[in-house]
Amino acid sequence: MVAVEAFVNPFEAVVAVASAPTALLALDLMGMAFDAVAAIHAVKRAPAKPRVRVAAFHVETQALATALERAGADRALLSSEDAEVVPALRKLLAEPA
Numbered sequence: 001m002v003a004v005e006a007f008v009n010p011f012e013a014v015v016a017v018a019s020a021p022t023a024l025l026a027l028d029l030m031g032m033a034f035d036a037v038a039a040i041h042a043v044k045r046a047p048a049k050p051r052v053r054v055a056a057f058h059v060e061t062q063a064l065a066t067a068l069e070r071a072g073a074d075r076a077l078l079s080s081e082d083a084e085v086v087p088a089l090r091k092l093l094a095e096p097a
Helices: 010-019 034-047 062-073 079-094
Strands: 024-026 052-059 075-078
Touching: 010 024, 010 052, 024 034, 024 079, 034 052, 034 062, 052 062, 052 079, 062 075, 075 079
Parallel strands: 024 052, 052 075
Antiparallel strands: none
16 A cells, blocks of 8 residues: 655655655656755655655656756656656555665
C-alpha cells in the first residue's frame, strides 16, 4: 500500500518530505517557477532514513534533466517522456531503500 499526498505548492512538498518519512518525492515541473535543482539538493542532503527517492517529470530540456540528476534526482523525465512517468515511479518505489 502506498499513500499519496499531493501539493500544489512545491515548497510545501519539500517541507513535508523533511517533516515525515517519505518513500518518493515526485515533482511535476510543468509551469513551475521554483528552483527544482536547489530543492532536490536540499532534500537529498537531509538526514532522512530511509532514503528519499526523487523523480522530476515534465522537465523541459536535457540540460535541466542533467542538472536535476547531478543535484540528486533519481530520475528526471523530459516532457517528451510522459508515457514513462508512471512506470518510472513504480520502479523507484520497488527499489530497496
